[in-house]
Amino acid sequence: MVKWFDRTPREVIAPLLRPRHPSESPNRVLLEELSPDRQAFLGQSACLQLSLLDSAARAVATAPSLESRVALAPIVRMVSARVSGLVELLAEHGGDPVAAMRPFSVQTDDFHRMTMGEGWHELVLSLHVTAGLLGDFFVAFAGGLPPADRDRVRLILTAEQGHGLLVAELQRAIDENPRLASRLALWGRSLVGDTLLQMYAAVAEAIGEAAARGPQGDRLEPVFTEIVANHTRRMDALGLTA
Amino acid sequence: MVKWFDRTPREVIAPLLRPRHPSESPNRVLLEELSPDRQAFLGQSACLQLSLLDSAARAVATAPSLESRVALAPIVRMVSARVSGLVELLAEHGGDPVAAMRPFSVQTDDFHRMTMGEGWHELVLSLHVTAGLLGDFFVAFAGGLPPADRDRVRLILTAEQGHGLLVAELQRAIDENPRLASRLALWGRSLVGDTLLQMYAAVAEAIGEAAARGPQGDRLEPVFTEIVANHTRRMDALGLTA
Numbered sequence: 001m002v003k004w005f006d007r008t009p010r011e012v013i014a015p016l017l018r019p020r021h022p023s024e025s026p027n028r029v030l031l032e033e034l035s036p037d038r039q040a041f042l043g044q045s046a047c048l049q050l051s052l053l054d055s056a057a058r059a060v061a062t063a064p065s066l067e068s069r070v071a072l073a074p075i076v077r078m079v080s081a082r083v084s085g086l087v088e089l090l091a092e093h094g095g096d097p098v099a100a101m102r103p104f105s106v107q108t109d110d111f112h113r114m115t116m117g118e119g120w121h122e123l124v125l126s127l128h129v130t131a132g133l134l135g136d137f138f139v140a141f142a143g144g145l146p147p148a149d150r151d152r153v154r155l156i157l158t159a160e161q162g163h164g165l166l167v168a169e170l171q172r173a174i175d176e177n178p179r180l181a182s183r184l185a186l187w188g189r190s191l192v193g194d195t196l197l198q199m200y201a202a203v204a205e206a207i208g209e210a211a212a213r214g215p216q217g218d219r220l221e222p223v224f225t226e227i228v229a230n231h232t233r234r235m236d237a238l239g240l241t242a
Numbered sequence: 243m244v245k246w247f248d249r250t251p252r253e254v255i256a257p258l259l260r261p262r263h264p265s266e267s268p269n270r271v272l273l274e275e276l277s278p279d280r281q282a283f284l285g286q287s288a289c290l291q292l293s294l295l296d297s298a299a300r301a302v303a304t305a306p307s308l309e310s311r312v313a314l315a316p317i318v319r320m321v322s323a324r325v326s327g328l329v330e331l332l333a334e335h336g337g338d339p340v341a342a343m344r345p346f347s348v349q350t351d352d353f354h355r356m357t358m359g360e361g362w363h364e365l366v367l368s369l370h371v372t373a374g375l376l377g378d379f380f381v382a383f384a385g386g387l388p389p390a391d392r393d394r395v396r397l398i399l400t401a402e403q404g405h406g407l408l409v410a411e412l413q414r415a416i417d418e419n420p421r422l423a424s425r426l427a428l429w430g431r432s433l434v435g436d437t438l439l440q441m442y443a444a445v446a447e448a449i450g451e452a453a454a455r456g457p458q459g460d461r462l463e464p465v466f467t468e469i470v471a472n473h474t475r476r477m478d479a480l481g482l483t484a
Binding site for chain 1: 288300312315316319329
């Protein structure tokens with residue numbers, strides 16, 4: 001991890017995108033050993049889910065058919081439940097949810113702009129890929145929170161998953177127009193870089209940027225390798241080269 | 243009601259917008275005596291809620307501050323739960339939800355375009371006004387459905403109401419910039435006309451257009467007067483002239 005923060009997203013993800021066998025070791029534990037600040041964890045998660053909510057709503061609003069609008073509408077319900085859940089958890093801890101989210105507002109808006117894509121298909125792939133990567137990461141990272149918070153967060157983030165609905169829409173679109181595949185494969189790769197940078201920001205927030213660039217950061221590399229391996233499986237399932 | 247369908251929205255609503263004392267008679271019963279086609283009722287309601295969902299998501303995405311985005315996010319959750327509930331009810335009756343919605347797709351999209359407004363404040367008022375009017379109407383109109391459906395629909399439409407959140411945002415905006423009030427008052431009046439036309443379309447669908455223009459339609463006028471009186475109270479509460 002030493003050079004994550006000095007490199008471009010493409011340089012960062014290049015080594016991670018080489019096919020590897022997922023490690024046998026319980027890498028998640030590495031991430032769970034960190035103790036993220038609860039306020040920062042929830043604030044960033046809430047910001048990111050709010051950004052996914054806008055993407056989900058756009059995906060419904062701009063879908064090419066009434067069928068697709070109706071099929072994707074539940075995603076909006078699921079993501080908005082996550083936003084509400086995280087905001088409520090922040091409020092229960094007596095803090096101002098907006099104050100907890102504000103430090104992450106600009107970086108999340110940038111992430112949102114960069115991952116919106118051009119056109120509906122890129123937007124839907126973005127929802128599938130970024131929500132998948134962020135879900136894997138924050139569920140693991142929550143392991144370092146106090147147990148009650150950890151369980152609440154994991155319940156909020158995993159209660160309902162809409163990936164099946166997104167995959168069905170993408171699969172149908174690719175089947176109808178196979179030339180979409182290469183464009184979407186390229187787009188998927190660019191999404192990984194931008195999403196990994198959000199995770200590194202979360203880690204740097206938790207352990208300090210110096211530690212993230214040092215040996216402690218290095219030890220975490222297998223975690224990200226595993227998260228990217230899950231991503232590769234998601235792309236494979238769509239017949240897209242990760 | 244004789245001339246509703248021959249008149250412009252402004253002509254239609256002009257007599258209804260005169261202040262009146264709400265009638266003492268149980269006017270709702272008039273609407274409940276109709277027996278709407280279940281498929282059409284659910285299809286139109288689902289289409290309208292899908293349109294409100296887009297408005298709600300836009301209101302969150304384009305809010306002028308993170309505070310307002312967070313404050314309004316629960317509205318998206320509430321409206322998306324209504325969409326899901328209505329679509330699920332359609333599916334439970336063995337039909338294709340999309341087929342039930344399709345006949346209302348074009349008129350709902352037109353309604354959506356006409357009620358979107360210019361800028362965030364008009365959009366938020368639109369959500370408050372059109373969701374309020376449509377909620378009052380469809381809850382009453384559901385009275386003519388078979389009891390099990392009636393109860394389900396009323397539960398779906400009334401489970402959670404976000405009007406308090408919308409009023410708080412509007413009130414603060416008007417307090418900060420009192421000149422907004424006249425523009426929003428005008429906008430509120432235009433919204434009533436467009437929303438009433440959706441209700442007339444529902445009635446005409448249920449009893450036939452000829453009946454809606456005839457004595458049966460005339461008998462319903464007090465229902466709409468009452469619904470508009472509720473609207474007037476909502477506008478009054480904001481200090482806006484209805």
